[in-house]
Amino acid sequence: MTFELVCFYFFATVAGIAALSVISVKNPVVAALCLVLTFFSMACVWLLAQAEFLAVALVLVYVGAVMVLFLFVVMMLDVDFTAVREGFVRFLPVGVLVAVVMLAEMLMMIGVRTLQTPATADPALLAGMSNMEWLGHTLFRDFLLPFEIASLILTVGLIAAVTLTLRKRTGTKIQKPSQQVRVRREDRIRLVKMAAVKKGEVAP
Amino acid sequence: MIDAMRDGLLGYGDAGLVVWLLLKVLVIAVPVIIAVAMFVYWERKVIGWMHVRLGPTEIGPFGLLQAFADVFKLLFKEVIRPTTANKFLFFLAPLIALVPSFAAWSLVPFDAGMVLANVNVGLLLLLALTSLGVYGIILAGWASNSRYAMLGAMRAAAQTISYEIPMGFALVSVMIMTGSLNLSEIVMAQAGTKGFFDWYWLPLLPMFVIYFISGVAETNRSPFDMAEGESEIVAGFHVEYSGSAFAIFFLAEYANMILIAFLATVLFMGGWLSPLQGWITADVAWIDWIWKGGWQWTFIKAFCFSFFYLWFRATFPRYRYDQIMRLGWKVFIPITIAWVVVAACLKYFGLVTIGA
Incomplete structure (x- = not known):
């Protein structure tokens, strides 16, 4: 071994x-x-x-x-996880059944064919490149269009997820750091000139 | 001498190979640990000077042994576990924090060929390893069963994930320039005849700045040390840790800091290359590393970067949490995305070439 x-x-x-x-x-x-x-x-x-x-x-x-x-x-x-786990034994047969069906489907899809055809040699080795380089060449040269389409779909999905979950609530207090940074002394304090006055004395 | 030692060990077969590898690991790991101890001393000295204080002076000449005194104090202290803490995870967390920060050191090239693991996907592996460190922090926060620790862990997790993205983009621009993920090749791609203008800090200047700032944020250091924030959440995720368990967190944090300093050197400042490369070509024994490049330059540059950490800490007040998130998501990420395109154009139109 x-x-x-x-x-x-x-x-x-x-x-x-x-x-x-x-x-x-x-x-x-x-x-x-x-x-x-x-x-x-x-x-x-x-x-x-x-x-x-x-x-x-x-x-x-x-x-x-x-x-x-x-x-x-x-x-x-x-969450009280003991409550969630209560049905574990009851639902176990169903779970096992689903798992077995999934396994069978996976085997049908990939397993059987690869079992019959012998594994081909590593294409990266054949091309004399490192795995990383070969992947780059394949993705960005041979399959550029599918790659770009896939990334576009992912971007659309991302934007959709944000727009679906973004809630604009009214009445919330939001701080704007750019405004906070731009604040000047005059905006915050007002200097008032007063004559000094003793207690009991009338101001002139 | 080293070659003779290697051949002697390899003569023993597989066992010799294991011993040889172990020796190589120790040659990197032990200096890192000692560097951390001395860096703590240096930090206290520098911040002391910046505050017009003296810093440690009592133990050893100039207080040089202060760090070791602290280490021994920590090691001999009792390790206390809160009774409601999750025992297994509580003690696993410091180790999970420590392992990735030391594993990443194996990828750092100190000089041409002076690297423990010359991996083809080095840069990606580095990114993966540094992102693992956050597990230590999260687990420490959760397993302590303390509110302060939990809040610190939450802050650290959010911050680390946010700043990993601009950091990743900065690395992507370096990959685009070099066309390789191997760290040694990245350094060699910065060689040339125009001195330090050949390094990537010039074409990737915004990325370089963002990389280092993100590195500071990623290691949870001041001014981004929200995970610890003494004035708000006491000490953050390690508030319940004492003794050697706390020392391990400390070690991991400082090892990560020095690692970021080395990486900024390797990726943007030409690693072991000399800033005078191509300007002087004389052959003089002992001092020609000054213009030909050598491991000394890696260490000098990394020392400067690690000094910046201390400088930041002494100079800047701590960020507010929402401002950290704003800086990461609304400032850094847009700039880095735009500069990745700029970098690709620079490369495509031949404005930046490898090794010239």
Whole structure:
């Protein structure tokens, strides 16, 4: 058994166990952390498959940004999780059924074909480039139009999400930092000249 | 001597290789730890001078051993765990904060070929590793089961994610200029004959400024230290930590600061290249690194950048929280997006070329 194979089994086992604990641990924060661990182990597996860009992008996007926001929300939640978990056993058969159907569909879509046709050699290696360079060439030279369309759709989705959730409430107090910075002394204080007067004395 | 040592160790097979790698890691990690200790001393001295005080003077000559006295004090203190804290996460959090900040050091090139991990996707990996550090802060805040700590963690998480975006764009512009993600190649792309005008600070000036400011915000340092904000939330996420657990947070924060200083050097200030490159070509033993470039320049430049951290801290008052968010989202991100396009045009029309 080579060192790489040992690594693969180790990371795959960690990913599997972590994925199982995501749905089985009691504490929601621990569950979110297990999801982080799953992502991380999968990134390691991808690194072993020499897909270094995908692996680092997974860590950067999902572990570094998405899961932080997820944790953020989970920590602020004050949900009684024992109540949520009450139906776990009752709904388990349905859940298993859905999972099995999904697995079957996935296998039909990708599994069967790849099992029959032998895996082709790494195209990046064939082109004599690093994985990253090859991806760049493919995305920005061969598939530029689909790439641009995909990014356009994502931008539209982003703007739509913002406009759907943005509420303009009336009566809220908003500070405008640019105005605050531009404020001058004359706007805030008024100097009043007064003659000094002793107590009981009438001002001249 | 080093070559002989390596060959000797590699002669023992796989075990020798492991020992050799461990030695290489230690050669970077131990100086980082000592640098952190001395940097704390230097910080107290510099801020003291800026406040017209003396700073530490008592322990050792000029107070030089003050940092070590502090370290030993922290190590011998009792580590107290709040009774309602989540035990496992409470002690895991400092480690999660520490590991990414040290792992990122393996990617820093100090001189040509003097780098522990010469990775092809180095820049992306760096971004990924620095973004992992925030988990330590969030977990520390949550596991402490304290309101102040929780508020500090929330602030830190929001701030780090916001400032990662302009930082990422600054890195993207460097990638566009270089056409590579390898940090050593990025430095070599800044070589040329026009001295320090060949470095990327000139074509990417707004990015350079934004990168460093975002770096200060990312490491939660003054004036962006909202995560700690003594006057508002006591000490933020590490308010419940004492002794060595607190020392680990401290170590991670300072290691990150020095790392950002080194990265600003490598990405925008030509790393180990000399500011006089191409102007003098004489061969003189011992001092020709001054114009030919060498690891000394990396350290000199990084020292200047880490000094800026202290200067900022002594000079600027703390930002208000909404102003931090405004600066990140409404000022930095639009500027960086526009400058990525400018950088692409500079590259496309040949105004900036690699290594000339």
